[in-house]
Amino acid sequence: MAKKTSKPAKSNELDGKEFFAAISLIEKEKGIPKSYMLEKITQALISAYKRDHERITDNVFVDANEAAGTVRMYVKKEIVEEVDNPYTEIALDEARKTLPSAQTGDVVRIEIKPRNFGRIAAQTARQVIIQGMREAEHSMIYDMFSSKEHEMMMGTVTRVDPRNGAVSLRITNNGESTDAYLSASEQVRGEVIREGDRLKVYVVEVRRSSRGPQVLISRTHPGLVKRLFELEVPEIYDGTVEIRSIAREAGSRSKLAVWSSDENVDPIGACVGPKGTRVNNVVAELRSEKIDIIKYSDDPAEYVAASLSPADVLSVVPLEGSKSCRVVVPDDQLSLAIGKEGQNARLAAKLTGYKIDIKSASAAHEWEEEDAAAEAARAAEESETDDLVPQEEDFVEEPVEDVLPEEPAEEETPEA
Secondary structure (H helix, E strand, O other): OOOOOOOOOOOOOOOHHHHHHHHHHHHHHHOOOHHHHHHHHHHHHHHHHHHHOOOOOOOEEEEEEOOOOEEEEEEEEEEEOOOOOOOOEEEHHHHHHHOOOOOOOOEEEEEEOHHHOOHHHHHHHHHHHHHHHHHHHHHHHHHHHHOOOOOEEEEEEEEEOOOOOOEEEEEEEOOEEEEEEEOHHHOOOOOOOOOOOEEEEEEEEEEOOOOOOEEEEEOOOHHHHHHHHHHHOHHHHOOOEEEEEEEEEOOOEEEEEEEEOOOOOOHHHHHHOHHHHHHHHHHHHOOOOEEEEEEOOOOHHHHHHHHOOOOOOOEEEEEOOOOEEEEEEOHHHHHHHHOHHHHHHHHHHHHHOOEEEEEEHHHOHHHHHHHHHHHHHHHHHHHHHHHHOOOHHHOOOOOOOOOOOOOOOOOOOOOO
């Protein structure tokens, strides 16, 4: 009769080689550093042991030796004659069983086997490790996407909330993906977004949270227009042409002020492109939003005049002491300069930073009348102020008579 071969009993020992192979695999797949995982697992093992031994102190440590392929856990105890706390002390006789040369006052370390852990302690260790991995992943994703703040990214719509219209997108960067939130206020009015659509979005901010990094995105931010032009216009990408200012009312109209560092490069022509292909690609991405491209100038009058395009401007007079100016346009260009519901003038003011007062050529004389009236009112006010201030001639010094004291009357002598 053949002898039955006995299978080796399943050991609860921690296999060091498998342990280091596992964390190396995690580092490769998740990108979590091995040192970070070792720290979290060490904390987990110590927390697990303390869970079963409530009176234990900080005398527990883990020795992980990757070169030897071992992971061992020890508790340090002081050798004493009489034990008061068995968790931190060991009797001299007990210590000499394994270490004959032991003396009172020495500190010995005693190895702890993982099989001695209780079920609750093992669960605690597992939770600490899982939480550590999750925190590491969140931190990596935050670092990766925080570098993309104020940049444009492509996202895929995963969900559209039917109640408030908010949209969730899945965006990816270097193989890492996360969810981004596009609120209704950051969407272009009238734009229809469906699940599965791919959208270019502008990353406004990346925040930390307990659930992982929160990526706030926008489709209405002026920065999206800038990034789209950088994508389409090589001269902007390499710095030859600069976008100095952007004013935008999303879904309706945008104005760009561009400038070239090379006098041989036309900044407006570079942005428009051959047969308008470059600007048309941007307009298509913005769902037919109108775009005005003007040339930036350091001269305020020239800059303001260009910002009111497509209207013609006769004159621009900046007012001293304030960021304001008066603009005169032909009579038939007044409505064009102001725009529908004042949009053209409003965008020009945002673009230049100037408060713009526009009048037609036939009404320009009203400013002279207003200035004359204001000057007269100012003169009258100064005159009234002067009348209220006492003048030098109002004070007349009257002569003061010297008053001498009266001499005392002589006393009458009574008759005899």
